[in-house]
Amino acid sequence: MAGEALVRQFLDHAERLAGARIPDLVAEDPARAASMALRVGPVYASFARQRIDAPTLATLGELAGHVRLSLALRALVDGAEVNASEGRPALHTALRSDLGRGEVAGRAHADALAARERMAGLVASLRESGVTDVVNIGIGGSDLGPRLVVDALKDFNDGRFRVHFVSNVDGSEVQHALRGLDPARTAAILVSKSFGTQETLLNGALVRDWLGGGERLYAVSANVPAAEAFGVDPARVLPMWDWVGGRYSLWSAVGFAIALAVGMDGFEALLAGAAGMDAHAVEAPLDANLPIRHALVAVWNRNALGLPTQAVLPYDQRLAHLPAYLQQLVMESLGKSVRSDGRAPGVATVPVVWGGAGTTAQHSFFQALHQGTDVVPADFIGVVRPAHGYRGNHDALLANLLAQAESLGNGHAADDPQKTYPGNRPSTLFLLDELTPHSLGALLAMYEHSVYAQSVLWGINAFDQWGVELGKRIAGELLPALRGEGEAGDVVTRALLEEIRARR
Numbered sequence: 001m002a003g004e005a006l007v008r009q010f011l012d013h014a015e016r017l018a019g020a021r022i023p024d025l026v027a028e029d030p031a032r033a034a035s036m037a038l039r040v041g042p043v044y045a046s047f048a049r050q051r052i053d054a055p056t057l058a059t060l061g062e063l064a065g066h067v068r069l070s071l072a073l074r075a076l077v078d079g080a081e082v083n084a085s086e087g088r089p090a091l092h093t094a095l096r097s098d099l100g101r102g103e104v105a106g107r108a109h110a111d112a113l114a115a116r117e118r119m120a121g122l123v124a125s126l127r128e129s130g131v132t133d134v135v136n137i138g139i140g141g142s143d144l145g146p147r148l149v150v151d152a153l154k155d156f157n158d159g160r161f162r163v164h165f166v167s168n169v170d171g172s173e174v175q176h177a178l179r180g181l182d183p184a185r186t187a188a189i190l191v192s193k194s195f196g197t198q199e200t201l202l203n204g205a206l207v208r209d210w211l212g213g214g215e216r217l218y219a220v221s222a223n224v225p226a227a228e229a230f231g232v233d234p235a236r237v238l239p240m241w242d243w244v245g246g247r248y249s250l251w252s253a254v255g256f257a258i259a260l261a262v263g264m265d266g267f268e269a270l271l272a273g274a275a276g277m278d279a280h281a282v283e284a285p286l287d288a289n290l291p292i293r294h295a296l297v298a299v300w301n302r303n304a305l306g307l308p309t310q311a312v313l314p315y316d317q318r319l320a321h322l323p324a325y326l327q328q329l330v331m332e333s334l335g336k337s338v339r340s341d342g343r344a345p346g347v348a349t350v351p352v353v354w355g356g357a358g359t360t361a362q363h364s365f366f367q368a369l370h371q372g373t374d375v376v377p378a379d380f381i382g383v384v385r386p387a388h389g390y391r392g393n394h395d396a397l398l399a400n401l402l403a404q405a406e407s408l409g410n411g412h413a414a415d416d417p418q419k420t421y422p423g424n425r426p427s428t429l430f431l432l433d434e435l436t437p438h439s440l441g442a443l444l445a446m447y448e449h450s451v452y453a454q455s456v457l458w459g460i461n462a463f464d465q466w467g468v469e470l471g472k473r474i475a476g477e478l479l480p481a482l483r484g485e486g487e488a489g490d491v492v493t494r495a496l497l498e499e500i501r502a503r504r
């Protein structure tokens with residue numbers, strides 16, 4: 001079908017479903033719970049509580065076909081220049097899969113294997129050393145992925161190292177991270193793709209001095225000369241490449257801290273889980289493809305239902321960092337209002353991603369999810385088998401997870417409007433059999449592919465982030481003014497500078 005006819009059909013479905021209610025959709029189709037669910041390895045996903053039906057999904061599938069989503073996924077893993085504004089491929093899949101065809105993907109995969117081999121050597125030598133604590137210094141993609149995974153996989157950590165994270169340029173974070181640590185028993189990893197990030201260089205210099213030199217300093221960077229000039233021994237610099245986006249990089253040596261926490265076996269299992277999802281994303285037909293389904297639902301919620309935000313609600317404390325990680329993955333990738341071809345997308349793009357771990361979050365912002373004026377679609381993530389023996393707690397956790405998805409979807413009528421729940425709040429519910437390196441790898445790769453698929457549907461580049469540059473430049477200009485050297489900033493900033501200077 002031609003593009004325009006498809007868009008018309010999309011709008012027709014939107015109009016038809018504008019008044020549709022999730023409980024009615026569920027009641028109308030007894031097979032819905034099964035037909036709206038997909039399983040890929042350890043990841044089960046139910047879309048039964050989305051405000052969508054089979055004919056709409058068929059149109060969305062046609063839309064996916066129209067934008068050649070399958071070919072686009074293939075182009076991604078084969079190393080096509082999907083990052084057009086920077087003239088680069090985005091080959092994060094080559095870090096964990098050998099799916100990519102052709103020379104570019106093949107070389108990337110070989111380079112990734114060689115780097116992993118070197119990383120394994122450094123992990124082994126550190127395990128044999130007297131080092132007890134490791135501080136990961138990085139920000140954005142050089143922090144959020146490792147931070148999430150190290151915390152999520154703490155049941156797979158043998159406790160050989162305590163791993164700490166420092167990202168913020170706020171000196172308070174580094175001060176508290178180092179408090180109580182022994183410099184003679186601490187190693188630091190400076191993780192920076194560019195090795196030009198202000199926060200990481202300032203914190204790195206502090207920690208280098210605190211360590212008393214570069215002996216236990218490690219670096220991961222695509223800018224090896226800069227890391228060496230900073231004082232890191234070349235033998236302790238692991239490579240990264242311009243073909244890996246920062247927010248897609250935890251599978252590279254950026255995951256050094258992960259490998260120290262869960263061992264190389266754990267790291268390899270994480271990669272294997274992601275590789276399984278890569279193969280599914282590229283090979284599964286459109287209508288049975290989990291990341292594509294997830295992406296189509298995201299676009300439906302944003303553009304047909306006009307929902308401006310998206311909640312991420314892991315019902316597992318170990319996944320408490322998942323909302324922050326997904327904020328970068330989704331919002332840096334899709335936070336664009338210009339298509340790759342320079343045109344306006346003509347529709348809303350990125351939603352605001354936010355969230356928190358259940359059940360804790362139920363006692364803070366869930367009131368607004370249930371009765372607020374904005375409808376917030378949610379991704380719930382639950383884990384069937386816990387890694388602890390407190391069965392009573394886990395049953396309560398799962399009961400709450402199921403109850404929240406049900407009550408948000410169905411609502412509740414009451415005579416008293418204060419006690420009425422409007423319901424019709426859409427959600428997707430993921431279940432992992434267990435939270436393991438393998439299942440976590442699969443889940444995170446699912447989100448990566450969904451984000452890429454959304455970018456293809458919207459025609460935007462998921463792999464650049466020009467929007468973060470302006471603030472960095474202005475901060476650079478304001479730095480001397482803050483020290484009293486010259487003037488910078490607009491009228492409001494100057495007044496604020498004056499206020500700060502007067503009270504220092």
Ligand SMILES: O=P(O)(O)OC[C@H]1O[C@H](O)[C@H](O)[C@@H](O)[C@@H]1O
Pocket residue numbers: 139140141142191192193194195196197200246247332465468
């Ligand atoms: O790894 P680095 O080069 O230090 O970059 C760290 C982060 O900073 C940048 O501002 C980007 O917004 C992020 O995408 C990136 O992950």
